[in-house]
Amino acid sequence: MVNDKNSQKIVDFIQNWARKHSIWVLAYGTGCGAIEIPPTMTSRYDAERLGVRGAATPRQADVLLITGYLTVKTLKRVIRVYEQMQDPKYVIGFGSCTINGGMYYDSYNTIKVLDKYLPVDVYINGCMPRPEAVLSGFARLQKRIAEGRANGAQQYKDNLEWYRANQKKIIPNWIMPEYNW
Amino acid sequence: MEKVLLDILGAIVTFLVAFVVGMTYGGLNRKITARVQNRKGPPWYQNFIDAYKLSSKKSAIHHGVMHHLGPAFLMVTSVMTLLIVPVLSHNNWFPNLNFQGDLIFLLYIMTFGPLGMALGAGQTGNPNSAIGVTRGLSMMVGFEIPWVLALVALMIQYHTTSITGLMAVQAHSGTWLMFSSPFAFIAAVMALFGMFRYSPFDIVGAPTELASGPIAETGGKYLFVMMSSGSVFTFAKLTLYVDLFLGGADNLFILIIKTFALYLIPLLYSLVSPRYRTEQAIRWFWGWPSFFGLLAILQAIIF
Amino acid sequence: MMKELKEKIVQRIKANFADAAEKNDFNYNRLDFTVKKETIPSILFYLKDEMGFIHLSDANCVDWLEEGELELVFIVWSPKDKIKIFVRTRLDRDNPVMDNLDMIWPQLNTYEREFREMFGVQVTGLEAPDEFILEDWQGPPPFRRDFDTAAYAEKTFWERPGREDAQDVRETIANRDGEEIPDFAKKYSR
Numbered sequence: 001m002v003n004d005k006n007s008q009k010i011v012d013f014i015q016n017w018a019r020k021h022s023i024w025v026l027a028y029g030t031g032c033g034a035i036e037i038p039p040t041m042t043s044r045y046d047a048e049r050l051g052v053r054g055a056a057t058p059r060q061a062d063v064l065l066i067t068g069y070l071t072v073k074t075l076k077r078v079i080r081v082y083e084q085m086q087d088p089k090y091v092i093g094f095g096s097c098t099i100n101g102g103m104y105y106d107s108y109n110t111i112k113v114l115d116k117y118l119p120v121d122v123y124i125n126g127c128m129p130r131p132e133a134v135l136s137g138f139a140r141l142q143k144r145i146a147e148g149r150a151n152g153a154q155q156y157k158d159n160l161e162w163y164r165a166n167q168k169k170i171i172p173n174w175i176m177p178e179y180n181w
Numbered sequence: 182m183e184k185v186l187l188d189i190l191g192a193i194v195t196f197l198v199a200f201v202v203g204m205t206y207g208g209l210n211r212k213i214t215a216r217v218q219n220r221k222g223p224p225w226y227q228n229f230i231d232a233y234k235l236s237s238k239k240s241a242i243h244h245g246v247m248h249h250l251g252p253a254f255l256m257v258t259s260v261m262t263l264l265i266v267p268v269l270s271h272n273n274w275f276p277n278l279n280f281q282g283d284l285i286f287l288l289y290i291m292t293f294g295p296l297g298m299a300l301g302a303g304q305t306g307n308p309n310s311a312i313g314v315t316r317g318l319s320m321m322v323g324f325e326i327p328w329v330l331a332l333v334a335l336m337i338q339y340h341t342t343s344i345t346g347l348m349a350v351q352a353h354s355g356t357w358l359m360f361s362s363p364f365a366f367i368a369a370v371m372a373l374f375g376m377f378r379y380s381p382f383d384i385v386g387a388p389t390e391l392a393s394g395p396i397a398e399t400g401g402k403y404l405f406v407m408m409s410s411g412s413v414f415t416f417a418k419l420t421l422y423v424d425l426f427l428g429g430a431d432n433l434f435i436l437i438i439k440t441f442a443l444y445l446i447p448l449l450y451s452l453v454s455p456r457y458r459t460e461q462a463i464r465w466f467w468g469w470p471s472f473f474g475l476l477a478i479l480q481a482i483i484f
Numbered sequence: 485m486m487k488e489l490k491e492k493i494v495q496r497i498k499a500n501f502a503d504a505a506e507k508n509d510f511n512y513n514r515l516d517f518t519v520k521k522e523t524i525p526s527i528l529f530y531l532k533d534e535m536g537f538i539h540l541s542d543a544n545c546v547d548w549l550e551e552g553e554l555e556l557v558f559i560v561w562s563p564k565d566k567i568k569i570f571v572r573t574r575l576d577r578d579n580p581v582m583d584n585l586d587m588i589w590p591q592l593n594t595y596e597r598e599f600r601e602m603f604g605v606q607v608t609g610l611e612a613p614d615e616f617i618l619e620d621w622q623g624p625p626p627f628r629r630d631f632d633t634a635a636y637a638e639k640t641f642w643e644r645p646g647r648e649d650a651q652d653v654r655e656t657i658a659n660r661d662g663e664e665i666p667d668f669a670k671k672y673s674r
Binding site: 014015018019021022024042043046048049051053054056057058059060061062084085086087088 | 211215218219220221222223227230231233234237238239240241242388389392393396397398399400401404
C-alpha cells in the first residue's frame, strides 16, 4: 500500500509542490552578477513572495546560484560547495559567462561551459540579467521542479566519473573529499 | 492508568498546538517584516512549506554523535519547557505537569538545550559554529541576569516557586503581576529580547557575518527538527510570560491574543535595529534590564 | 613654480645617479627617470628617505616583446611637493632577474609576487608563497605578450558551438514559454 505507485505519485506531487515553493538560494557571488542579487531579494522585486530566500551555508541551501564567470580557482570551490549541499539540489547558471564564456571567451583562466563540470538545471542568459530575468529563471526552475524534471543531482551522481574527468582535466592538483552521498 | 494515557494524549495535542502556533508566528514574523520593508512578503504559511521541504530532503549529513544529537537536545528542552508551563488556566486537555519549584527547574532547563547544541556545533569543526556558540553563551550570561532577577523577585514577593502558585495569586487578587510588580515585568520583557535572538541581538546566528553560526553545518532533517523545536520553544516561552505576568488565559483565543501581543514587542523592536556587537549586547543586558531587576527585588523585599 | 621644483629635483637626481636619463617634457606634475637595473634600490631609497617621495603609487611591468626586454615601472609620489616620479628600468626578457625590494615599501611584496607569477620575473630573496593568484598554473606566464590566450583557452576549456545564422528567436522562445512580446518591444526586432 505504501509503496503503491499511485500513493508514491501523490507523495511526489506534494513534495515537489513544497520544494517548488520553498527555494533557499546560496548565491555564489564571485562574478559581477552578484550585484543583481540584492535588488532581486529586497523591496523592489521581492523574491521572497515566491518562497525564494537566501541561505547562509551550502548545507541549508537548495539552489546554487552561480553568478557570472568562474575561474579555475573558483570552480574548485564551487564544486566543493555543490558537493556539500543536501539532496535534492539544483544549479542555476547565471549570466552569459556560465553559458559560453561571454566576454571572457578568450581568457586563459575562465571556464566557458559550466554544464561540463556541474549539472545545470536552468540557465539565465544576459550580461547582466536584470532581476526580472532572474525571477523568470526561478519561475522556470519551479516549473521544472513541479514536473519532476529538475534532477541534476541524480544526473551528477550517475555520471560522476564523466564529471570528475572533466573537472580533473583543468584542476590538476585535486585534493577534495570523496563524494559519496 | 487512564489518566496517564489521557496525559500522554494531551501532551501530543499540546505539542501540535505549540508547533502550529509557533510556526504561524514565524510566518507572521516574515510577513510583518516584509510589510514594514514595503514588500509583499511570503504567505503566512511559508514556514510550514519550508519545514516540510526540509523534512523531505533526501540526504542528511552529520559529523558525529554529538552533532547528530544536538537538535534532539534542543527538542527535548522545548518539549520539557512546554509541558511544565500550564497552557490554559482551567482546562483538562492540556496536561499540567508542574510541581512546587518548577520555576527553578525551568531556569535550569532553558539553558540545557543551548548547551547540548553547543556540544553538537563544536563537533562540526566549522569555525563559524565555534564563534557562534561562544557568542551565544556570552549572550546567555547577559540576559540570564535580568531574567533570574525578575523571577527571584516574584518568588520573594509571593512566597511561591511554582507557576501555578503565581497564577493563583493573580486570580485571587484580580490584578496581573504585570501591574503589581511592574519592574520584574520590565526586566523580564527586556530579557525576552535576548531569548528570541532577533535583531539587534541576532549576534549568534548572524547569517551574513557568521553564516548562521551554530547551525552552519546543519541541513535537511536536522534543520527541520531545530526549526520545529524553535517554534515550540517560542510558544512555550510566550505562554510562560502570559502565565507569569498577564494572568494566564482561559481559552486558546485569549492565549493567542496575549502571546501575539507579547511577541510583537521583540519583533517590532528588531525591525528598527541593526545588529549589536557581542560586548554591546552584554552591556545592554547588564544595564537597564538588570537595574529594573534590582528594583524589582527591592520592591519585593520592602513591600 | 612647479617647473622650478621639477628642475631642482632633476638636478639633484642627476648629481647623485649618473646613469639616470630624465624625461621632463610633461606639462603637469610628472617626472620620468630611466636607470640601470643596479641603481633601482639606491634611487628608490634616496627618493623615499632624502626627498620625501614616501608613497609608492604603483609598480608595474611592461612587456617590450620586439626589443626583447621587460620594463619595470615604479611610481612614487611626494605628498609635500605634489609630484609623481616614474622610475623605469629594463630587464632581459629571456632571463629577467631583479632584487627583492620589499624592505623599502612592504607593499612591494605583493607587486613582486605579481611580476613573478604573471611575467616570470625571478625575484631574488623574495619571501612569499609560490602561488599568488593563479592556482595550479602550468602554462607560461600569462601576461607576456607572446602567450596566446585565445589559443590556450581553446585548447584547455570546452567551447559551446555557436549558432551559424543570427536569427531572431524571441518569437520562438515566447511561444515556448507561453509569453507575449509587448508591442513596444516589437519594433526592436531585427
